[in-house]
Amino acid sequence: MTTLSVDKVSVQLGPRPALTDVSLSLKGGDFIGLIGPNGAGKSTLIKSILGLVPSTGTLAINGRLLAKLDAPERAKLLSYVPQERDVAWPLSVEKVVALGRTPYLQPMRGLTDRDGARVEEAMAEADVLVLRDRLLSELSGGERARVLIARALAQDTPILLADEPTAGLDPSHQISLMKVLAGLAQRGRIVVASLHELSLAARWCTRLVLLDRGRVAADGAPQHVLTEANIAEVYGISAFLQQSAKGLIVQPLDTI
Amino acid sequence: MSYRLLLAALAVLVVLLFAISLLIGPAGLDVGTSIAGLLNGDNEAARLVMREIRLPRAILGLAIGATLGLSGAVLQGYLRNPLADPGVLGISASASLGAVIALYTGLSGAFALALPLMAMGGAVAAVVLIQLLSGTHAGTLTLILSGVAITSLSGALTSLALNLSPNPFAAVEILFWMLGSLADRSMLHVYLSLPFMLAGWVMLFALGRALDALTLGADVASSMGIRLRRTQWLAVLGTAASVGAATAVAGSISFVGLIVPHLLRPLVGAQPSRLLTASALGGAALLLASDIATRIIAPGRDLKLGVLTAIVGAPFFLWLVIKNRRNVL
Amino acid sequence: MIIRATLIAVRLAARINGRGVRLLAAACAAVMLAGSMAAHADAPPRRVVSMNLCTDQLAMLMADEGQLRSVSHLAIDPESSVLAEQARRFPINHGLAEEIFMMKPDLILSGTFTNRASIAMLKRLGFRLEEFPPSYSFPEIREQMLRMGRLLHREARAQELIGELDRQLAAIPEWIHGGRRPLAALHYANSYTSGSGTLASAIVERSGFENLGSRLGLTGMVRLPLEVLVNSAPDLIIGGLRPGTAPALAYQTFEHPALRAVLDGGELTSIPDRYWICGAPFTAQAVRLLSAHAPVLKAERGAAK
Numbered sequence: 025m026t027t028l029s030v031d032k033v034s035v036q037l038g039p040r041p042a043l044t045d046v047s048l049s050l051k052g053g054d055f056i057g058l059i060g061p062n063g064a065g066k067s068t069l070i071k072s073i074l075g076l077v078p079s080t081g082t083l084a085i086n087g088r089l090l091a092k093l094d095a096p097e098r099a100k101l102l103s104y105v106p107q108e109r110d111v112a113w114p115l116s117v118e119k120v121v122a123l124g125r126t127p128y129l130q131p132m133r134g135l136t137d138r139d140g141a142r143v144e145e146a147m148a149e150a151d152v153l154v155l156r157d158r159l160l161s162e163l164s165g166g167e168r169a170r171v172l173i174a175r176a177l178a179q180d181t182p183i184l185l186a187d188e189p190t191a192g193l194d195p196s197h198q199i200s201l202m203k204v205l206a207g208l209a210q211r212g213r214i215v216v217a218s219l220h221e222l223s224l225a226a227r228w229c230t231r232l233v234l235l236d237r238g239r240v241a242a243d244g245a246p247q248h249v250l251t252e253a254n255i256a257e258v259y260g261i262s263a264f265l266q267q268s269a270k271g272l273i274v275q276p277l278d279t280i
Numbered sequence: 281m282s283y284r285l286l287l288a289a290l291a292v293l294v295v296l297l298f299a300i301s302l303l304i305g306p307a308g309l310d311v312g313t314s315i316a317g318l319l320n321g322d323n324e325a326a327r328l329v330m331r332e333i334r335l336p337r338a339i340l341g342l343a344i345g346a347t348l349g350l351s352g353a354v355l356q357g358y359l360r361n362p363l364a365d366p367g368v369l370g371i372s373a374s375a376s377l378g379a380v381i382a383l384y385t386g387l388s389g390a391f392a393l394a395l396p397l398m399a400m401g402g403a404v405a406a407v408v409l410i411q412l413l414s415g416t417h418a419g420t421l422t423l424i425l426s427g428v429a430i431t432s433l434s435g436a437l438t439s440l441a442l443n444l445s446p447n448p449f450a451a452v453e454i455l456f457w458m459l460g461s462l463a464d465r466s467m468l469h470v471y472l473s474l475p476f477m478l479a480g481w482v483m484l485f486a487l488g489r490a491l492d493a494l495t496l497g498a499d500v501a502s503s504m505g506i507r508l509r510r511t512q513w514l515a516v517l518g519t520a521a522s523v524g525a526a527t528a529v530a531g532s533i534s535f536v537g538l539i540v541p542h543l544l545r546p547l548v549g550a551q552p553s554r555l556l557t558a559s560a561l562g563g564a565a566l567l568l569a570s571d572i573a574t575r576i577i578a579p580g581r582d583l584k585l586g587v588l589t590a591i592v593g594a595p596f597f598l599w600l601v602i603k604n605r606r607n608v609l
Numbered sequence: 610m611i612i613r614a615t616l617i618a619v620r621l622a623a624r625i626n627g628r629g630v631r632l633l634a635a636a637c638a639a640v641m642l643a644g645s646m647a648a649h650a651d652a653p654p655r656r657v658v659s660m661n662l663c664t665d666q667l668a669m670l671m672a673d674e675g676q677l678r679s680v681s682h683l684a685i686d687p688e689s690s691v692l693a694e695q696a697r698r699f700p701i702n703h704g705l706a707e708e709i710f711m712m713k714p715d716l717i718l719s720g721t722f723t724n725r726a727s728i729a730m731l732k733r734l735g736f737r738l739e740e741f742p743p744s745y746s747f748p749e750i751r752e753q754m755l756r757m758g759r760l761l762h763r764e765a766r767a768q769e770l771i772g773e774l775d776r777q778l779a780a781i782p783e784w785i786h787g788g789r790r791p792l793a794a795l796h797y798a799n800s801y802t803s804g805s806g807t808l809a810s811a812i813v814e815r816s817g818f819e820n821l822g823s824r825l826g827l828t829g830m831v832r833l834p835l836e837v838l839v840n841s842a843p844d845l846i847i848g849g850l851r852p853g854t855a856p857a858l859a860y861q862t863f864e865h866p867a868l869r870a871v872l873d874g875g876e877l878t879s880i881p882d883r884y885w886i887c888g889a890p891f892t893a894q895a896v897r898l899l900s901a902h903a904p905v906l907k908a909e910r911g912a913a914k
Binding site: 305306307309324325326328329332333334383384386388389445446447449450453456463464466467468581582 | 798799800832834835836837839840841842855856857858859860861862864865866867870871
Binding site for chain 1: 357360361489492493494495496497499500502503504505506507545549550551552
């Protein structure tokens, strides 16, 4: 089973610390929701795991230190779904998804049959097969978000990191997206997503990590993290909480 | 149209234009004499005209066109901006400045390689400056303004260098450096520039996969195993080497690198890596055609190449600005 | 820099020809004729100022002691002026109306291409101004010399100089051999050449050559594309108009491999510019220098056969 260990990771962005001594231990099957207010360090944590920002501390996958892996090796372990859904050029959905095979391509060669098969599977998993010939630039936000997940899936990595994948989507698209991500975790991957919608996080994630000013404020099952006290402490708001058959319902009420 | 078919069609077009370029000239040789002059040396005069005057001109037209098309495609892909082009960004203008300094101070007379090397130095300076001013996520406005600033400054310094020359002809030669020409180039110019252009092409063609990945942004590209630092170096040095060498022998020729990738992008499914080969061929075809046109429109008058490319290119550029207005403001 | 640019303008002007210029020259000549008739009756001019390299040199050759008061700055440039040494004895002017006004001349000599603004100003100020068009042929040189002689009241000296010119020319044998004359191409900066109706062409032809520009039907000073020059396979290439040694693209064709191949290891033939910028007695010197190349070529061709 895949394991990702984050040990005392700190990130300094400019004069202020963006992350301070963050330690987490993640395993295959986990669907981790990173929650916390704006500026808490959610995106920074994702980028530090990807190696996109310089960090101190130790990051290891299956016991191998990430710092010792070169870029293509790392790319076979970690894939990334960015918050921005713009593409520079009007590429078709299929071509965008196929970009996920970049780490596997041989020099001067195109996609192999095996690459093609992985692209098909990824499109099926993210439910974008019907969109394959459309241009990404013509799609709705929800469709684009799923295409970018399919792109990450085509990269065929045991760990997938998504930065605010549900931002700006309508409820229906939010739910279908969370279902896709939850399904990926169920099939053995580690899925990490930063989220602002606490109910979505509570409903679909197996585990939540609450960040507050660069530190881990709480870590565990949703009902243990999303308590009135934690929400008041970190977000500065009161909230209505109720356990239901479909999971915990969180309704923010007012600022304190 | 399939990608292979497109490349084949462009290649045929380039070969055809290359041949026409060899057959057109003020000496008015007939086709038979021209081919004989090119292949065997019986007719001394025809041999000289074909091998020493027209052949280098056609080779340079092809190579410089390919350089401009290719570097335009790379710059657009790398900066993720459809308005990038060596001319618009001021790379050609600053390469001109380097070449002018090398030539008019007599440096290149003492050391021939100084000409392409100084031009490349100018080009590197421009690319580095653009990077400093606008970064890789350049907004269109920043990018164009940087280009305007670099072009104006280089143009002014070029003009200054030419005016300071004690040679009375130097001052009017600013036309050549600003608009470019292939008239009366020789094989010496080919030997001086082609190796650097080839080296630049190797670096630029190596960028195909990275440019594809960059379509989704630098972070995603990096997460897919693209080494951004290496990509940046290849883009900077490849552009500088090829555009610098091209400018050193033909002056700065604008808009080829802008138009060609645009026209061909829809035909390759917008994929940056496929655009590279297509744009190189397209650029070669466009420049050969422009150079042929200068000889047909005004034979014997040394009409500057940049005049034609700008007449076609500038309105095209405006159209692009209008199309991209949303992103510009 | 400015001096050099002016120099070029003068040199170009000296070789330019065109119908317009011819007409202008004719018109000027008519006006001048009237003027000179009047002058003839008067006393000889005592304060003559020349503003043009060619009138400078003619005036220096003909003027009586003390008659010529100033020559132009180009006259002291040894590259353009045959009489540079002699010119140093005179005060120099730069063709500016103000400095010439201060010299209070009773006769101003200028070329038809000399600074138009200054000339218009001097005419308005009421000075007597005589304009000399460039000479495009040997008969025109003789006419100009006669006219200068009349203006300076030095007709005898003019006749003497014309006689000298004719004697020198007569000493240079005409190319009388049968068959083809050797072909000479004039090749200036920026691939310019002189066609028919120019002094350069007249010199080349009097030296025993056929001028390529004339053969191709070109008139005046025009561009001759390098490949046309090479394709014509001239026997001799005369490089000219190369002021200064600072590098410029204008001279790139001088080093072009195709041109070098036509020269077949030889060099461009160079006749000092000063001998053929102006039509004057020393124009014969240009002919003499150039004609020296003709027999050599003939011998070479003979050896080749």
